[in-house]
Amino acid sequence: MSLFGQDRSFLHALPAADRRSLLxxxxxxxxxxxxxxxxxxxxxxYVLALLSGWSVVSVGTERGSRLILALRGAGExxxxxxxxxxxxxxxxxxxxxxxxxVAVSGDRFRRFLAARPHxxxxxxxxLATRLRSADVERRAxxxxxxxxRLAARLVELAERAGRRADGGxxxxxxxxxxxxxxxxxxxxxxxxxxxxxxxxQDVVRxxxxxxxxxxxxxxxxxxxxxxxxxxxxxxxxxPGV
Numbered sequence: 001m002s003l004f005g006q007d008r009s010f011l012h013a014l015p016a017a018d019r020r021s022l023l024x025x026x027x028x029x030x031x032x033x034x035x036x037x038x039x040x041x042x043x044x045x046y047v048l049a050l051l052s053g054w055s056v057v058s059v060g061t062e063r064g065s066r067l068i069l070a071l072r073g074a075g076e077x078x079x080x081x082x083x084x085x086x087x088x089x090x091x092x093x094x095x096x097x098x099x100x101x102v103a104v105s106g107d108r109f110r111r112f113l114a115a116r117p118h119x120x121x122x123x124x125x126x127l128a129t130r131l132r133s134a135d136v137e138r139r140a141x142x143x144x145x146x147x148x149r150l151a152a153r154l155v156e157l158a159e160r161a162g163r164r165a166d167g168g169x170x171x172x173x174x175x176x177x178x179x180x181x182x183x184x185x186x187x188x189x190x191x192x193x194x195x196x197x198x199x200x201q202d203v204v205r206x207x208x209x210x211x212x213x214x215x216x217x218x219x220x221x222x223x224x225x226x227x228x229x230x231x232x233x234x235x236x237x238x239p240g241v
Contacts, residue, residue, distance in 0.1 A: 002070075002133050002136075002156060003068070003069075003070050003071045003153065003156060003157070003183060004070070004071055004073075004156065004160050005070065005072060005076050005126065005129065005130075009073075009074070009075030009076045010075065010076055010077045010122055010123070010126055011049055011050075011075040011076070011077070012075045013122050014118075014119060014122070015118070018116055018118075018119060021112070022049060022102075022104065022109075022112055022119075023049060023102050025104045025105075025108045025109070025112060026046075026047075026049065026102040026103050026104035026105070026108070027102065027103055028051075028100065028101070028102055028103075029048075029100070029101050029102070029103050030098065030099070030100050030101075031053075031055075031095040031098070031099040031100075031101065032095060032098060033095055033096065033097050033098060034094065034095060035094065035095045036092060036093070036094050037055060037078070037093045037094065037095060037099065037101070038078060038079050038089055038091075038092060038093040039089060039092050040058075040059060040060060040089050040090070040091050040092040041088045041089055042088065042089045043088055043089075044082070044089070045079075045082050045083050045086060045105070045106030045107075046079060046083070046103045046104060046105050046106060046109075047077055047078070047079045047080050047083045047103070047104045047105075047106065047109045048077065048078050048079050048093070048101040048102070048103055048104075049076075049077050049101060049102045049104065050072060050073060050074050050075065050076050050077070050078065050099065050100075050101050051074055051100040051101055051102065052074050052098075052099065052100045053073070053074070053095065053096070053097050053098050053099035053100060054071055054072070054073045054095075054096040054097055054099070054161075054173060055071070055072045055073075055078065055093050055094060055095050055096055055099055056068055056070075056071060056072075056093070056094045056095075056096050056179070057069045057070040057071070057072060057078065057091050057092070057093050058091060058092050058094065058182065059090070059091045059092070060092075065182065066092075066182050067182055067185055068179060068182040068183040069091060069134075069137075070130070070133075071096070071173065072093070077123075077126075078093045079093070080109070080123055080126070080127075081127065082106070083106040083109045083110060084110070084113075084123065084127075086106070096173070137185075140152075141185045144225065145225075146184065146186045146190045146191065146193075146194050147194045147197065147222060148222060148223060148224075148225050149184040149185070149186065150180065150184055150186070150191060150194045150195070150198075151198075151219050151220075151222035151223040152184075152223035153180065153183055153184055154171070154204065154211065154213060154219060154223075155213075155216070155219055155220055155223050157171045157173055157175075157211075158171060158213045158216065158219075161173040162213065165212075166205075166212055167212075167214065168204075168205065168212040168213050168214040168215075168216075169212065169213040169216065170210065170211075170212050171210070171211045171212070171213070175209075176209055177191050177192055177195070180195075198219075201218075202214055202215060203215045203218050203219055203222070204219070
């Protein structure tokens with residue numbers, strides 16, 4: 001399961017001339033932390049090309065909570081599905097920090113793709129990657145423990161948005177516990193319990209919305225379901241976690 005997109009983003013995969021042409025089709029926008037950039041079920045069709053910052057893609061649940069599907073950063077486009085199929089928005093996109101983007105109307109984005117088969121192929125590959133990720137996510141929700149899913153998320157965040165410091169890897173995209181819970185389909189209480197286990201065994205350190213991974217090898221084993229904090233390889237996680 002993955003919160004992030006492909007290693008090479010849509011904008012960065014475009015030839016420089018095509019990238020400039022796409023950005024020239026839209027208008028710059030700046031979103032403040034917590035601001036909704038795209039709202040689920042809305043009928044708008046504009047596409048946002050992200051220039052800087054990080055955003056959270058999420059959907060609402062029947063329980064009134066939300067499930068975080070992905071994190072999208074500079075070089076990626078969001079809102080492309082509605083622009084392509086002209087249907088309602090399938091998810092909300094919210095600024096995690098300050099986000100700078102270029103908004104391109106759905107009509108202009110479709111014309112851009114129609115004139116550039118290479119760009120169309122990139123969008124199709126992006127959609128296919130997201131579909132495969134969704135399939136993996138459903139399997140994880142059905143078969144993995146909260147501790148295993150949390151460990152996998154922390155490993156991914158450390159690898160994609162971490163920096164070496166303080167004797168470990170500091171996550172530069174720290175998510176509060178309720179967002180970590182929303183990112184793995186668990187309750188906040190279950191995530192707090194799993195984090196406490198990881199802290200007690202010096203696998204991670206947390207403070208003021210900051211997570212530092214202290215023992216990456218053990219965290220990787222946990223993500224693979226091959227260990228538990230303080231246990232042996234291949235040991236199962238504690239019941240309920």
